[in-house]
Amino acid sequence: MTTVAASQSVNIGIKKLxxxxxxxxxxxIEAHNSELECRATISVDDADNSISxxxxxxxxxxxxxxxxxxxEQIAVFCSEAAEGKNLENFLLASGSEPIHGEDGWFELIVATGKEKTDLEVDAFGRVDFKSVQSFSNVTPGQQIGNIYPPTEGTPGKTITGKPVPSKPGKPNRVIAGTGVRISDDGTQAIAEKAGRTIFENNVLSIAEELVINGNVDLSVGHISFNGxxxxxxxxxDDFNISATKGINITGAVGVCQITSDGPVTLGTMAGMGTGKITCKGSLQARYLNQVTVECRGDVNISHELRNAVIKATGSINIPKGMAIGGELIALEGIEAKILGARSGAKTSVTSGIYFPETDQLQNLQRRLKSLVDQIKTISSTxxxxxxxxxxxxxxxxxxxxELRIGVLTQRQINLxxxxxxxxxxxxxFAVNEHPTANPKINILxxxxxxVSVKLGETTEEINNEISGPISIIENPEMGGFSYLTYSPLKVGAESLEEVVG
Structure with missing residues (x-):
């Protein structure tokens, strides 16, 4: 069998090899995309003698x-051709595109404020912020940023190994504004007075006071504040708030991400299933609907939780309100006036669990299952x-x-x-001891x-409505739960178990 190679020619946008x-x-055989791809088209007349x-x-x-x-593409191409299939523009080889140089950039090592409107500073250096994304406290002489030069970039390669030149980056043009100076070598930004850092239109400056009088909307943007x-x-909706020392929101919150290293207080929040509050202090709110909460402290709700997922390393308290639907998980106990509803979404409550550990364990289990499923699929193939x-x-x-078997075998080894x-x-993986754990639920x-209740090793669904006030703890001796005379959450389940025993 004789193979004849035709002369090369060039079509529009394609180089015929x-x-x-x-x-x-x-x-x-053709080169596409500026010779970054090699693609093949084959018409098969005799599958038994097709190309190997x-x-x-x-x-x-x-x-x-x-x-x-x-x-792997070579193997698939030849397999398809050997089965008599005609293939068009099949990718066989790929080069690499150039990685253009990164522009010079300014790295702020403190939280910043970025506003969409000009800021007005009075004679005393006070600023009325109506447009804030992030904010930081600094002291005189403190380094607040690094200035990095641009990079040259990395050339790419065509399918034949020829270099594809890259473009160098552009230098950053950060400007020192009020209260900021650039170091003599041009590599650092230094604060010259105390205050909070603002970065706007490449101008870096220091202001001393923050006031947000209106709503967080398009005129403000996201807020990230080190304070x-x-x-x-x-x-x-869709405006995120992040702070290191706490957040207070007088009004209502939409579908947002609220993140704080301190406490959070807000009026109401309707998260539509994607809104989330993450805080390392306590949380106080009147009403939460379809919100996920991860709180490293106590959660206090004055009116209602509806279809929310609340996780707390402290306690969850709704003494004058109700929780309908969703899931409540607390380490130090749960207290509510009303839990669940006769109809609607199911309500699940768990007390005495440290949620960061259980979340980590579930993540590992999900990863293991995914790997096992992938290995099973490859083994079957x-x-x-x-x-x-x-x-x-x-x-x-x-x-x-044989080539496909080799590729899949190596993939299986890696998995x-x-x-x-x-x-x-x-x-x-081991669960740590948590002295403040209190597997106890108070119903007022x-x-x-x-309602599904989990305390310790016991999980039960409540078959009949339970009237309060009452305290519920696990009964490890008899099984199930013990329904006791109401006592505050500060009275731990462990001490009540001793009384019951």
Whole structure:
């Protein structure tokens, strides 16, 4: 069988590398995308004598395409051709695009404020902020940022290994404004007075006072503040608030991400299932609907929780309100006037659990399951490939199958290693002792039928409405729960177990 290579020609947007014709097939090899891709088109007349991976790799090598070859694509291409399929513009090799140099940039090592409108500073250096994204306290002489030069970039490569030049980055033009100076070597920004840092239109300056009188909306943007944020109005959908010392929002919050290293106080929040509050202090609110909360302290709700997921390392308290639907998880106890409803979404409550540990454990379990599923899929594919009778296969198809088996086997080895690592981490996972753990639930008025309760090792669904005031703890001796005369959450479940025992 003779293969004839046609002369090369150039089409619009495509460089033709060669045409190879014989009795079994007609093959066209082309360079696409500025020679960053090699693509092939084949018309098969005799599947039994179709092109093999070795032949195809040889043709590509003659066109100086070697290191860019994708072996798995070669295997798939030859497999499809060996089954008599005609293929068009099939990707066989890929170069690499150039990575252009990064522009010079300014790194703030304190929290910043970025406003969309000009700031007005009075004679005393006070600023009325109506547009804030982030904010920081600084002291005189403190370094507040680094100035980095641009980089040259990294050239790319065509499918034949020819370099593709990259573009160098542009220098950053940070400007020192009020209260800021640039070091003599041009690499640092230094504060010259106490206050909070603002970065706007490449001008870095220091202001001494923050006031937000209106809503957080398009005129304000996201807020990230290294201190306490006090918002007098509402926070509209899709505007996120982050602070290190605490957040107070007088009005209503929409579908937002509220993050604080301190306490959070707000009026109401309707999260639509994606809104989230993360705080390392206590949380106080009147009403939360479809909100996820992760709180490293106590959660206090004055009116209602509806279809919310509340996780607290302290206690969850709704003494004058109700929780309907969703999930409540607390380390130090849960107290509510009403839990659940006769109809609607199911309500689940768990007390005595430190949620960061359980979340970590569940994440490891999910990762392990994903790895096991991937390994199972590859094993099934390998088994199917190895069952195909070699005697009835053409040389090209046999070679393509062997190549695919090799690629999948290596992938399976890598996944097995990841699986062993995660399994070992799971095996060594241990739950710590938490002295403040209080697996106890207080009901002041009623717990409705259908509420799922977990205390310690016991999980039960309430079959009949329970009237309060009452305290519920686990009864490890008799099984199930003990329903006791109401006592405050500060009276721990452990001391009540001793009384019951």
């Amino acid at each position: 060669g045409e190879y014709v014989n009795d079994a097939y007609r093959l066209n 991976p070795t032949e195809l790799i040889s043709i590509l090598s003659k066109n100086e395409i070697t290191t860019a070859i994708d072996l 306490f944020v006090d918002i007098k109005g509402d926070v509209l 390998l088994a199917a490939l190895r069952k195909k009778p070699p005697c009835n296969q053409s040389k090209a198809l046999r070679e393509a199958i 097995d290693a990841d699986r062993e690592e995660v399994a070992e981490e799971l095996l060594g 008025d009623a717990m409705k039928e259908g």
